[in-house]
Amino acid sequence: MIRAEHEMHKRRLSRNVGVGLALCAFGALIFGLTIAKVSETGPVEGFDHVSRPAMTATE
Amino acid sequence: MTDATAITIEHEAGFGDYVALLKPRVMSLVVFTALVGLLVAPGALHPFVGFTAVLCIAVGAGASGALNMWWDADIDAVMKRTAGRPVPSGRVEAGEALAIGLALSGFSVVMLGLATNWFAAALLAFTIFFYAVVYTMWLKRWTPQNIVIGGASGAFPPMIGWAAVTGGVSVESILMFALIFMWTPPHFWALALFMKSDYKDAGVPMLTVTHGRRVTRTHILAYTVLLVPVAMWLAFTSIGGPMTLVAALVLNALFLKGAWDIWNRDESAAEADAYLTERKFFKLSLAYLFLHFGALLVDATWRAFA
Known part of the structure; x- marks a missing residue:
């Protein structure tokens, strides 16, 4: 087992942690956008594929 | 190993x-x-x-x-x-x-x-x-x-x-574009005057290298003069307002003065005070852009509450 801590390991760690955080931030961004977009959309009818008389055109 | x-x-x-x-x-x-x-x-x-x-x-x-x-x-x-x-x-x-x-x-x-x-x-x-x-x-x-x-x-x-x-796209957005576009040459050439970077060794044709410092000074003044009407016009569009107008008047007066001073002196004068005028002009150019856009924001806030 290698225990020696080299400067190289520090750089590698900072890179791994940085990329990890960037990925988490990207996930959070997608989540936030989803909330923002869905809450801007008005009430949605028919999303469950059940027919509703109100949605059917009446002649 | x-x-x-x-x-x-x-x-x-x-x-x-x-x-x-x-x-x-x-x-x-x-x-x-x-x-x-x-x-x-x-x-x-x-x-x-x-x-x-x-x-x-x-x-x-x-x-x-x-x-x-x-x-x-x-x-x-x-x-x-x-x-x-x-x-x-x-x-x-x-x-x-x-x-x-x-x-x-x-x-x-x-x-x-x-x-x-x-x-x-x-x-x-x-x-x-x-x-x-x-x-x-x-x-x-x-x-x-x-x-x-x-x-x-x-x-x-x-x-x-x-x-x-x-x-x-609209007139307003094109004018915001034009403001930065016309601002860039004086901003950069002022930097090129006092940074004396090694563009020559790198083979990058900067104006200071190809046409000399005298021409660069003239160019700074010319582009600054062209910048003024853009900045003033922006103040009179739908996104402008009193704050933008005041900012445009003050900042452009200062900027023109700075460009005039740069044009008015030669290299020996600049060497004597270690390019003080050029350095000041460069700092002013950063404030110019920042405050101009800040003023647009202030006017937009006023409109939102009015």
């Missing part, structure tokens, strides 16, 4: 080296102008969507910075000011900079399109193309007017912010 270790260390980048590829200092100006363009536009975005739009514009600008560092590694290595950048110093490989630049370009354009609209996304894509290909690959090594035309890429962000809200 020792050789192998040495090579590994040289190419082992820390996360900070990747961040440096995105030119964070240039990014701060992009973020600010894009944000103002987005906030003064008629209509409103969901705050989180607006945040995403500014983030995408910033990352897109950063991506073009990475592409610039990939292409210009040979020039950067020659010049003292840029020799410490991640690629010429060997901490990041050129191919890595290219990969990061391309990947982030794709992400930022697609995300901006999905979050707002595809016109804003196309404008961002064009901006990245303009900086990385038109400026970096074609103009920079070819003509002393490189920064004049290349300045367009730095001028697009407020237009993209505007487009993210409205989905189009």
